[in-house]
C-alpha cells in the first residue's frame with residue numbers, strides 16, 4: 001500500500017529506535033527505525049511480508065544525479081551457470097569476478113523441504129497448517145534478505161570504477177530461447193533441488209538489475225542491456241559462432257582457433273562486446289567526438305549484430 005502525498009505525511013521520532021508516521025485512513029503508525037531518513041519524505045510504502053509489516057520511505061536527498069561517470073572502465077556481466085554473476089574481466093584461476101552467495105543454508109533447506117512435506121499433510125485451515133506456513137515464511141524472509149544484500153553488494157562492486165555495465169536482456173532471451181543458446185546451458189534447476197521452490201533458488205537477476213540501476217545513480221554509470229543471442233557460442237578470440245565450442249557448462253574451447261576460457265567468462269566478454277559497440281567512455285570536453293551511443297535504445301539490433309559477428 002503506497003501513500004504518495006509526501007508533504008502531508010508527518011514523521012516523528014519517538015526515541016532512538018522508534019518513530020511514528022501519520023498515514024491517511026490508518027492514523028499514527030509506530031515503527032522501528034533502522035536508519036535516519038536523510039531527506040524530505042516523498043512517499044511511504046507499507047508492505048506485508050508474512051506476519052511482518054514494513055514501511056519504506058522514498059526520500060528526496062536533494063542530491064543531483066551526476067550526469068556522467070568519471071570512471072573509465074566498462075564491464076560485461078553474465079548470468080553464470082556455476083556462479084550467480086560472472087564479469088567479463090573474471091579470472092577462473094583466482095575466482096576474481098565470480099560473484100555468488102548461498103541464500104539458504106544446508107540446515108534451512110532441509111528444514112524447508114521437511115516443512116513442505118508436512119504442509120501437504122496438514123488439514124486446510126488448521127492451526128498446524130498456519131504454524132507450518134509461518135515457519136516456511138521465516139526461512140523465505142531470510143533468503144530474500146540475503147539475496148537483497150548480495151545484489152546490493154555485487155551491484156556496488158560492478159558499478160565502482162566502471163562507466164558502462166552491460167547485461168543480458170532476459171526478455172529478449174525468453175523470446176529467442178532456441179536461438180539464444182539456452183540449449184547449451186540446460187538445467188539451472190537440477191533434480192536434487194527440486195524440493196525447494198523457485199523463489200528460494202532464484203539468484204535474482206531482475207533484482208540485480210534494479211540494484212545496479214540504483215547504485216549507478218550515484219556514480220553516473222550507464223547500464224545497458226543487450227540481446228544475449230549467441231553470447232555463449234561466440235569465440236572472443238576469432239569471432240566464430242559454433243554451439244560445439246561450448247564443451248560443457250563450464251568449458252569453452254573454440255572449434256576454430258585455440259581459444260579456451262571458462263564458459264561463463266566467455267558469455268560476459270561477448271555481452272560486453274555487444275554492449276559497448278559505439279560506446280565512448282567519458283573524456284574531457286572538446287576531445288571526444290560523435291554522439292553517445294547510449295542514446296540508442298538498450299539491446300538494439302546493431303549491438304546484437306556485432307555480437308553474432
Ligand SMILES: [Zn+2]
Nearest residue numbers: 235238254257
Ligand atoms: Zn576462436
